[in-house]
Amino acid sequence: MNGKIYTNSFDIPLTPITKSLYLQALKCQNAFHLIHDEVIQKPNTASFGGYLEWGDYLSLCKGLFPGTPTVEKSTNREESIELSSNYLKQKISHFGSQLRFENFVGSVELMEYEKERDGWILWDFRPIGSIKQDILRSFFFYQKLVEGLGYRVIGFKLIRIQTKFVYKGGEIPSEEYLLIDDVTSRMESEFGVREEEWNLFLQTIQTGNEGSFPYSFLENKPSCRSLKTCLSPSHCAKGKESAKEVFDYRDSSELAKQWFQSGYSSYESVPDSELSPIQKIQKESHCSGKVHFDTAALSQYLSNVTKSVAFLDFESINPYLPIYPETKPFQHIPYLYSLHIWDQETDTLTHKTYLHDDLGSDPRKNVMEHLQNDLPKGITIFSFNDFFEKLIIQESATVFPEYLEFWDSIKSMFIDLALPFKKLWIYHPGQNGKASLKEILPCFSDESHFGLTIREGQDANYQYLRLIKKQVTAEEKKRVLEDLIAYCKLDSYGLFLIYRMLQKRLSVI
Numbered sequence: 001m002n003g004k005i006y007t008n009s010f011d012i013p014l015t016p017i018t019k020s021l022y023l024q025a026l027k028c029q030n031a032f033h034l035i036h037d038e039v040i041q042k043p044n045t046a047s048f049g050g051y052l053e054w055g056d057y058l059s060l061c062k063g064l065f066p067g068t069p070t071v072e073k074s075t076n077r078e079e080s081i082e083l084s085s086n087y088l089k090q091k092i093s094h095f096g097s098q099l100r101f102e103n104f105v106g107s108v109e110l111m112e113y114e115k116e117r118d119g120w121i122l123w124d125f126r127p128i129g130s131i132k133q134d135i136l137r138s139f140f141f142y143q144k145l146v147e148g149l150g151y152r153v154i155g156f157k158l159i160r161i162q163t164k165f166v167y168k169g170g171e172i173p174s175e176e177y178l179l180i181d182d183v184t185s186r187m188e189s190e191f192g193v194r195e196e197e198w199n200l201f202l203q204t205i206q207t208g209n210e211g212s213f214p215y216s217f218l219e220n221k222p223s224c225r226s227l228k229t230c231l232s233p234s235h236c237a238k239g240k241e242s243a244k245e246v247f248d249y250r251d252s253s254e255l256a257k258q259w260f261q262s263g264y265s266s267y268e269s270v271p272d273s274e275l276s277p278i279q280k281i282q283k284e285s286h287c288s289g290k291v292h293f294d295t296a297a298l299s300q301y302l303s304n305v306t307k308s309v310a311f312l313d314f315e316s317i318n319p320y321l322p323i324y325p326e327t328k329p330f331q332h333i334p335y336l337y338s339l340h341i342w343d344q345e346t347d348t349l350t351h352k353t354y355l356h357d358d359l360g361s362d363p364r365k366n367v368m369e370h371l372q373n374d375l376p377k378g379i380t381i382f383s384f385n386d387f388f389e390k391l392i393i394q395e396s397a398t399v400f401p402e403y404l405e406f407w408d409s410i411k412s413m414f415i416d417l418a419l420p421f422k423k424l425w426i427y428h429p430g431q432n433g434k435a436s437l438k439e440i441l442p443c444f445s446d447e448s449h450f451g452l453t454i455r456e457g458q459d460a461n462y463q464y465l466r467l468i469k470k471q472v473t474a475e476e477k478k479r480v481l482e483d484l485i486a487y488c489k490l491d492s493y494g495l496f497l498i499y500r501m502l503q504k505r506l507s508v509i
Helices: 019-027 029-036 050-062 077-089 133-148 184-189 191-209 243-248 254-261 277-288 295-301 364-374 387-399 401-413 437-444 457-468 474-508
Strands: 094-101 104-114 119-125 153-161 178-182 308-317 333-343 348-355 380-383 414-416
Touching (some): 050 457, 077 104, 104 153, 133 153, 133 184, 133 191, 243 254, 295 474, 308 387, 308 474, 333 364, 333 457, 348 364, 348 474, 364 387, 380 401, 387 414
Parallel strands (some): 119 153, 380 414
Antiparallel strands (some): 094 104, 104 119
């Protein structure tokens, strides 16, 4: 009823404990109780675009087990749980098993019954390239549910993605694209660790059941690493909510927690003796309210820049189910670029852009062709974290070798405009320790991504993938294409504004 579970002896509603809540408890006891006790709403952790590919990925996984029935997700969860229970009693393998034991609920991708050993193998399907700790913890959570229901678990298997797989076109061959990992032996070898985590988890639940949970950012273990990521500082650091500043210090990690425990609550409160050279720069900038500017380092950094300069930004998709021939899972495929070209002698700024709107074809060749035509020869190219732009061009030229000469001619012309901010050769107090373009641009100009419909790269990735998957109307398609161009344009224009700012400051000093 209303998502609640009621005890047999009392009409007291209990919030179901899911796998995600269990994993949350292992990371932060405070966060678990804040969500479980409904003090705050569970944060939305859904990633951009993942569900757009999940259905096809799930079909590939299921294709390895023909004839296996599926427990479809129902608005009435009781029906799904009952159907799963019947399959378990009849020893029938099935997908999407809905399990409930006491106050724990979970969904296992595949419950496979093995007659010879009279036990169940738990399967998980993950569109990932490597095995993470949370996967093993998830398996243990499922194991506790299955064993609690009185069934024997004999193995654990994971289906994930072969990241070295190269798509050749047509249907994706499951046997080449998918990897099957039998993690049974690893689960057995790490049983002690998993059991210890489970017992601590049960203690966490018991502490909450005994009364109001004593939220504490420092005393409860584990807890989140930073007060800035805390789900509710008003509970976990009551009276000290404003002490987030010490967590803005670069490279502070666990040290910031020690500062917080010592009573330091602001930049100026942390003694210089405990700060690194970079952190001292931050402190001085915040205390004085002035921009730190390392003239010598920045002069050297810009010493070989050409008279005309270019500012380049790409947008890409990186689907885990490859779409275009000669691509790998998670490979970034460019579909849009924005290029601003500034002629310093004439003070002329020119904008060039290309958006691949033929959604049924590979965009890379067209992107490379237009970029080669739009980019003047022999000029400096600024990008933010330029490894990304260079990798995209290099990988595209490898598939389309007619552009290898173009790549060879420009790869030495790139300069990373993020470098001065990472090194703290320049630092504005408004950055609050961050060094992303979204944080930097408003500090040094009147421009900001805040007013855009699309404000970050992940959303741009998702929106273009929506277009490819034809999940938009014709009217919406037009709007999305315009929004993508506007977002990418501001990125490259922002680079120009930052470069001009650096030049002006150097000319004045």
